[in-house]
Amino acid sequence: MGEFLKVLTYQQARDLLNQNFSWAATELLPIEKCGDRLLAQDIISPENIPAFIRSSVDGYAVDCEDTFGSSESLPGMLEHAGEILMGSGSDLTIGSGQCAWIPTGGMLPSGSNAVIMVEYTEKLDDKTILTFRPVGPWENVMQTGEDIATGELVFTRGKRLRPQDIGLLASLGIHEVEVSKQNRVGVISTGNEVIPIQQKPDLGQVRDVNSYAISAAIQSCGAIADVYPIVPDSPAALKDTMARGLTENDLLLVSGGSSVGIADYTLDAMLSFPDSDLLFHGIAMKPGKPTLAVRVGQQLIIGLPGHPVSALMVFHIVCASLLSSFRRQTVQGRLLQNIASQAGRDDFIPVRLIPNEHELTVQPLLGKSGLMNILAQADGFIHIEYEKQGLYNSEMVTVTLF
């Protein structure tokens, strides 16, 4: 394999990863633990909502024919036969010329087929209600099953559950559902120069930023990050850690070791697992060029760049969609300077948003700042597409927010 680089666009890389990554196993969970989880089953309504004919206003339950002809100038007159209470059925029956007080959500008493809103009535005395307009059949009521009918498809597999969706499951009496398990992602930092963050770097050493930044990004996708101790530049140690990582996780992210020189044995180590296959070696994007991916059975090992800014950007742009269907917010703004780019490569550039009086302006962060400071200052990033040679000052651009 060695020299032959399999370079893809970032979309091709992302698609290939998605095609080769299978959803995590599923688990049955009580709905109170399912916020933001992905449904792993279709949800069919087990019952009618509402379960009974229900008033959608505060007013009087009536036989609508008894209100026909009533108006402001010539009100109708009905006998007040009683009250419907919330939270209990009623054995009240409305006879001809009668009505009953009913609150919003109350069950219509038998004999009634509509509700006249309290605003169009007046209580003449305890026994007598005046009606100032007519109501039609089933006006101001919800029919049984009108909201959701028994057997109706409520949600389909793959839906991300929001608070209101969990509320709807609760209202249907569905108290547990099958959801995708949270993915477990192993995080491995490699390199002789990488040291634990608690240590003071000697000259030439760098702290292990990737384990922390990539783990936080994994968690923000709703997955579980499993961080391994730093691996020195040793083929045997790398292979051992990756073997453990594959046993314990659905996906491995290995940062460092994908640039020339060290790249060879990193790739060799990945390809030494049974049923393994190089998906790509290099992405035509900046940052992120030295990214590579190997399929091992049903699992993936993705080799991220060692440079922390590159690693995190590649995670956001190429890897995050494996773990989460969440799409980042975008805003439009006006670019504050020219940016040159190379055609034949997708560029992603961190930017800061500066609101001015009339519009949002977009300041690219192009400094040579090597570490995380440039991303820590950034509100988001812009994308210069593959075929473009740059963007112009004052152009409107789309910013994807971090």
Added chain:
Amino acid sequence: MGEFLKVLTYQQARDLLNQNFSWAATELLPIEKCGDRLLAQDIISPENIPAFIRSSVDGYAVDCEDTFGSSESLPGMLEHAGEILMGSGSDLTIGSGQCAWIPTGGMLPSGSNAVIMVEYTEKLDDKTILTFRPVGPWENVMQTGEDIATGELVFTRGKRLRPQDIGLLASLGIHEVEVSKQNRVGVISTGNEVIPIQQKPDLGQVRDVNSYAISAAIQSCGAIADVYPIVPDSPAALKDTMARGLTENDLLLVSGGSSVGIADYTLDAMLSFPDSDLLFHGIAMKPGKPTLAVRVGQQLIIGLPGHPVSALMVFHIVCASLLSSFRRQTVQGRLLQNIASQAGRDDFIPVRLIPNEHELTVQPLLGKSGLMNILAQADGFIHIEYEKQGLYNSEMVTVTLF
């Protein structure tokens, strides 16, 4: 108090809640647990980044004067004195007319003050490097502290920590920080008609949707939801549960019991706690009118409407900002129908987004659907402002996404 309703706009209500709610206590946490947490301290850099003068490219470390005058047609010639390795200091010294191979991130050897990119050089033999252009002093290097200097203010208190921010802390060797504790929010559903969701409702009963939907919404704000058993319409039982809830939480959300009739004793129970004070009773918004709030010491009790759609909308619009600085994404779209509203009230209307060929269109969900189905179908909501009497078909509107 009883009859006198203290009605505010939703912004006034939100501001008043924010003014009367104190941040949760703080805690010292390892940075790997701080994703999405709010910093409770300023962060001052304890060291320089980079800690040493570092190359920002792959190339040769040189004394820049030795490259002056070199060009494509008349290359300079330098003696190759050695190699700088990543991850270790070097005792190499560059003498006049010498150079040393240096990778990106490598420490400049003494005697050098610039790096010439490998692209502008050629290796003539093991001992000799040709240079095809000059470099200036400190070209292609990062100075000590250029990224972040010792004593520099990196982050201020209140900042929400994103993956790159955690990465930056890691690169500074800061492995634990003081963050705000997650707020604990007690959730109490009240009403004789409310039953646990596992039970089949009798006529007139409804399942306890709010405990589930509101808890999920609390969790999506990064706070902890603490759900209490359903409280029947009993002043004593309500007061007992609220007393327990105040002991165990920072904030209480009580749903139901805020409409006329039951409202009186609910409010009385809230105001019976020592050092309590009515903040508002009613918000000029739809849905959400019967919302109320009481301050008890440093804590808040918010009475949400019993209606699940209203309760969740009030949570999103009025309560969420207490718990999270996260702002929901908005998109623009073209309204598909007229919507009438009342001036003197803010209306919030669930909508579905329908992309068509040219633009996003916005379908209001105005049905009488009483339960969560209308929000489960919604992609977001639109806002009809206080002074407006409605929105017109084909108007461009801002949709806040769920």
